[in-house]
Amino acid sequence: MLIAISATESSVRANVDGRFGRCKHFMIFDTETSIFTPLENKAQFASGGAGIQAAQAIQNSGATVVLTGNVGPNAFTTLTAADIEIYVGASGTLQEAIRNFQAGTYKKAMGATVESKHGPA
Amino acid sequence: MMSTFEKNKPLVIAVASGKGGTGKTTVAVNLARTIRFAHIFDCDVEEPNVHLFLKPKITARQRVEVKVPKIDMHRCNLCRACADFCTYNALAVMPREVLVFPEICHSCGGCMLVCPQDAIREVGYEIGALEKGSIGTIGFTHGILHTGKPVGIPIIKKVKEQVGTSGIAIIDAPPGTSCAMVESVEGSDFCILVTEPTPFGLNDLKLAVEALCLLKIPFGVVINRSGVGNDDVRTYCAQEEIPVVMELPDDIRIARAYARGETILDALPEYRPLFTGLYDRIKELCRPGGKL
Numbered sequence: 001m002l003i004a005i006s007a008t009e010s011s012v013r014a015n016v017d018g019r020f021g022r023c024k025h026f027m028i029f030d031t032e033t034s035i036f037t038p039l040e041n042k043a044q045f046a047s048g049g050a051g052i053q054a055a056q057a058i059q060n061s062g063a064t065v066v067l068t069g070n071v072g073p074n075a076f077t078t079l080t081a082a083d084i085e086i087y088v089g090a091s092g093t094l095q096e097a098i099r100n101f102q103a104g105t106y107k108k109a110m111g112a113t114v115e116s117k118h119g120p121a
Numbered sequence: 122m123m124s125t126f127e128k129n130k131p132l133v134i135a136v137a138s139g140k141g142g143t144g145k146t147t148v149a150v151n152l153a154r155t156i157r158f159a160h161i162f163d164c165d166v167e168e169p170n171v172h173l174f175l176k177p178k179i180t181a182r183q184r185v186e187v188k189v190p191k192i193d194m195h196r197c198n199l200c201r202a203c204a205d206f207c208t209y210n211a212l213a214v215m216p217r218e219v220l221v222f223p224e225i226c227h228s229c230g231g232c233m234l235v236c237p238q239d240a241i242r243e244v245g246y247e248i249g250a251l252e253k254g255s256i257g258t259i260g261f262t263h264g265i266l267h268t269g270k271p272v273g274i275p276i277i278k279k280v281k282e283q284v285g286t287s288g289i290a291i292i293d294a295p296p297g298t299s300c301a302m303v304e305s306v307e308g309s310d311f312c313i314l315v316t317e318p319t320p321f322g323l324n325d326l327k328l329a330v331e332a333l334c335l336l337k338i339p340f341g342v343v344i345n346r347s348g349v350g351n352d353d354v355r356t357y358c359a360q361e362e363i364p365v366v367m368e369l370p371d372d373i374r375i376a377r378a379y380a381r382g383e384t385i386l387d388a389l390p391e392y393r394p395l396f397t398g399l400y401d402r403i404k405e406l407c408r409p410g411g412k413l
Contacts, residue, residue: 049210049225056204056213074222081215 003029003101004063005094010038016090016097018069019118021051027094028061036094037061051075058084067097073112088113133290134403135309135338139325141296143315144345144369147379148399149293150174152313153259154386155396156289160260162280164305165295166249166273169263173382177254177261185264185276186245189223190232196240203232203241224271249276253283277304297325298332306333311407312340313366313399318350323357330363341366341406343399364406367399 006023007014017023026039039061043053051071055078058066066079067090079086087106090097100106136149146163150171153161163171190203190212197219204212204219211226212219223246233241248270254261262283264276273295281304284290294305306312314329316322326342333340342358347368358365369375369392378388385392 043210046210047208049222052213052220052222052225053210056215059215074225078213078215078220081213081218081220083216 001031001065002061002063003031003065003067003098004039004058004061005029005090005097006041006066006068007094010040012036012094014094016067016069016092016094018091020066020068020071020075021046021054023054023068026054026058026061026063028063029094029098049074052078055079055082055084058082065101067101067106070114070118071109071112072114072116072118074116076109076112131285131288131290132404132407133284133292133309133311135292135294135306135312136315137294137302137306137312137329137333138296138315139298139327139329140316140322143296143317143322144343145296145315146170146174146293147345147375147385148313148315148343148367148369149291151385151392151396152399153291154384155393155400156291157258159289159291160262160285161291161293162284163261163263163293164277164280164301165293166264166266166276166280167295167301169265171263171293172252172261174384175256175259175261176382177256177259179252179254179261181253183251184247185249185251185279186247187226187228187272187275188230188243189226189228189246190221190241191244192219192221193240193242194218196238197236198238198240200237202235202237206231206235224269227272228275249273251276251279251283273301274304277301281305281308298328302329303332303336306338307336309338311403312338313343313403314340315343315345316354317346318344318348318352318354320350320353322350323354326354327357330361339406341402343367343369345369346371364402366402366406367395369395 004026006017007025007027008017010025022044028037043050051074055075059082066086086109088109089106136145138145153159163169201214204214209225211222249266264280266273295301316326341364348371
């Protein structure tokens with residue numbers, strides 16, 4: 001399973017970026033191999049629709065789970081249409097986020113957790 | 122500059138400002154009341170407020186729609202050409218469907234053109250409304266952008282389509298110098314820039330002056346709440362040879378009337394000559410061979 005985590009930098013030592021659409025990078029974690037693959041979030045500079053663009057990039061990456069802080073309405077709709085599960089409330093380092101996710105700490109988002117254009121969490 | 126007293130052509134006077142809350146609507150409404158046979162157009166579609174003062178009888182209402190794409194999933198092969206083209210990310214191609222986000226769409230029609238499957242057609246998407254009416258001899262039109270809809274420009278365009286072929290049109294523009302302000306004042310014969318004699322007022326006045334110079338629209342300045350602040354606006358106007366077409370004093374009674382939703386002409390008729398003078402001054406400045 002591939003897990004996409006919104007991250008502050010392209011590094012295994014990065015922290016979770018609380019924003020989904022406008023995070024700097026996604027770090028794609030493969031649960032089989034425990035390897036991280038970085039994916040730059042080109043949507044971070046979009047004038048609008050960042051969440052939609054980021055969600056399409058996640059879908060192309062093959063990830064089926066997203067770990068992030070919050071998710072806006074358009075990102076939620078787009079990820080859901082791609083059958084990608086979204087877990088919100090993540091923070092701290094990527095390793096902590098993965099551990100917490102596997103321990104079942106984060107709740108699955110059943111809708112947007114913030115409004116459009118929410119910005120920094 | 123433009124000659125304005127041609128036959129079959131209205132005299133269009135826009136009221137704008139850089140800074141918000143300087144008194145655009147106060148000036149527009151009282152000028153309309155002074156001219157009596159004017160038609161007032163409230164182009165501040167995000168927050169129209171002329172109706173609060175003129176209390177018009179609304180006689181017609183129409184929906185304002187923009188065109189947004191609709192995907193025919195029987196034809197679509199999920200090729201992504203549309204989503205790749207859309208610079209606003211209003212389309213998302215997902216495994217089973219194409220998502221359309223109408224509130225993000227700018228109605229450019231590009232997705233329809235690039236679709237190799239001919240699977241996209243345009244459908245209407247309501248973003249607001251247009252209301253028309255009158256108060257005595259004054260005509261009234263305003264646009265309303267529905268809450269949550271981000272782009273009011275199409276509504277401003279619709280409001281301005283209602284400007285007749287004769288008579289006097291007064292356009293109450295939205296504040297600032299953004300697209301909405303430019304759309305509202307464009308094509309006007311004269312623009313009144315309302316400001317207040319404060320550093321904020323002056324800063325934003327300069328921005329509005331720059332915009333109007335680019336648009337090549339003749340303009341003059343109304344100094345509202347004259348008596349507060351400092352003399353910098355007056356000095357600036359003198360230096361730049363910008364006519365100050367009216368000064369409205371800082372009078373607590375004007376603020377009280379405003380708060381009650383009354384026009385100055387009704388509440389404080391002693392100010393009528395000031396507005397008559399404003400109208401005369403504008404006519405003088407617009408006349409062929411006038412100062413501008």
